[in-house]
Amino acid sequence: MxxxxxxxxxxxxxxxxxxxxxxxxxxxxxxxxxxxxxxxxxxxxxxxxxxxxxxxxxxxxxxxxxxxxxxxxxxxxxxxxxxxxxxxxxxxxxxxxxxxxxxxxxxxxxxxxxxxxxxxxxxxxxxxxxxxxYRFHPMAREARALVAGGAAGRVVSVHGAYLQDWLATPGDDDWRVDPSLGGPSRAFADIGSHLVDLLEFTTGDRIARLNAVTSTVYGSRATNADIATEDLAAVVVELAGGAVGTLLVSQVAPGHKNGLVLELGGTSASVRFEQERPETLWIGRTGASQVVERDAARLSPDAARLSIVPAGHPMGYQDAFNAFVADAYSAIAGAAPDGLPTFDDGARAVRVTEAVLASAASGDWAEVAA
The missing domain is CATH 3.40.50.720 (NAD(P)-binding Rossmann-like Domain)
Known part of the structure; x- marks a missing residue:
């Protein structure tokens, strides 16, 4: 790669x-x-x-x-x-x-x-x-590099959330609410899949099993009734490497526009990435903590190559999307860009979503096929 x-x-x-x-x-x-x-x-x-x-x-x-x-x-x-x-x-x-x-x-x-x-x-x-x-934000790549390089020590805990408010009232509605268009899962398939992908990408580890609870806050909306898809999901996860953690996903969280947050707790340091503040990475240590700013001159090579504007000039969602498409096109041209999410990653996300729905329905832990 x-x-x-x-x-x-x-x-x-x-x-x-x-x-x-x-x-x-x-x-x-x-x-x-x-x-x-x-x-x-x-x-x-x-x-x-x-x-x-x-x-x-x-x-x-x-x-x-x-x-x-x-x-x-x-x-x-x-x-x-x-x-x-x-x-x-x-x-x-x-x-x-x-x-x-x-x-x-x-x-x-x-x-x-x-x-x-x-x-x-x-x-x-x-x-x-x-x-x-979201794996194409430079500071998300920096988090991945820190974990891979051992700066955080052994990852023992994960804590993540993806909170939005665009469906926060019963008057809010969308085609995704209808299973015939959106499928059997809404909040988790739509945004929880991003959280899981970022978790597995940055840790280099995979969720092995999980226990989930889902909730449909509004059974009826402006144009949809008898709603079966979930508004939110709370998930306890255990990774193959032994780390444990919690994930909260909601599309009914007032005041949260796109609150994707992931914190990885290691034996040496904690690493926290917030999508709404993508220019920085928080690194917590027992002696002192620090905020690392996006500066290509001081980042790992993969994070630096995604930093296409000078430090202090904010980059955001469209920049990340542009980088993803550029890498996909370079793969079409014969290159092998590191970290390109493929259909294997897409299939993985569907397996995790099915495990969430199965666990929520049974009340039991669900294994996630590798």
Missing amino acids: TTDVTAPARTIRAGFVGGGFMAAVHSRAARAAGAALAGGASSTPERARDAAARLGLQRGYDSLEQLLDADTADLDVVHVCTPNTTHAAIVRAALEAGKHVICEKPLATDARTAAELADLAAARGLVAAVPFV
Whole structure:
């Protein structure tokens, strides 16, 4: 693996499925990586044309089939930015058409299908990535480097939370609330998966088993009734290496916009990363604690290469997303960028989500398949 990103020898041509918020984020990242935004498809031809105009795509296609058709045989990569339950069919079609794929999480809404998609991508020799982009914040990479280098000692505890408030009142609603579009898990599949990925990425360890409680705070919302998906989840975890910890995930936490926080407790030091304060890393020690600021001259090589602006010039979510897409495109060009989240990581997230739901339903501990 390399920490360098090699620019593609030719312009990558990118297609997009979906035209909402995430398609806008993906298209900005693709443009920043130097791709040609070849076109897009959506739920209707009209929406595809509207998305093409808004996102600056070259063309809106009438259907996914047309986007993948022979007249776009030079299309390199397809970005899937549609509701959760549609991902698997779109991804399968794109892979079978020989396209590299970047798919929003969850990769699929059940573990078996997610594993099949990961296997299909591997069998076809295609780059297949899932945007667990918080691992692309430079200071998240610095936390990983500190743990890997032994600066924290042996990790014995983990504490994490991902809190949002965009569904905090019964008047707030969204397609994700509906299992037919969002799948069987909402809060955990949507944001808990990011927390778990960051935990496992920075520690280099995996959750072996867990015990979860979920809660649906509002059974009815503005347009959805008899709601079955969870608003929040509390999870006790045990890692394969022996560390234990707690995770709290909520989309009904007033005042919290995107409160992703992860603290790793080691025998020598604690390391804490906060996504809403991504320019710093807190390192706690018994004698004295310190706040490390993002400064490429003083960071590990992988963190430094993601620091694309001088210290003191804040970097944020879109920068992390841009770095993820740039690395995915460099992989398409033949490089092997370190830390690129693949379909294997996407399938892993679905397995953890299924374990959370199983534990919450049974009240017992659930094992998480490696």
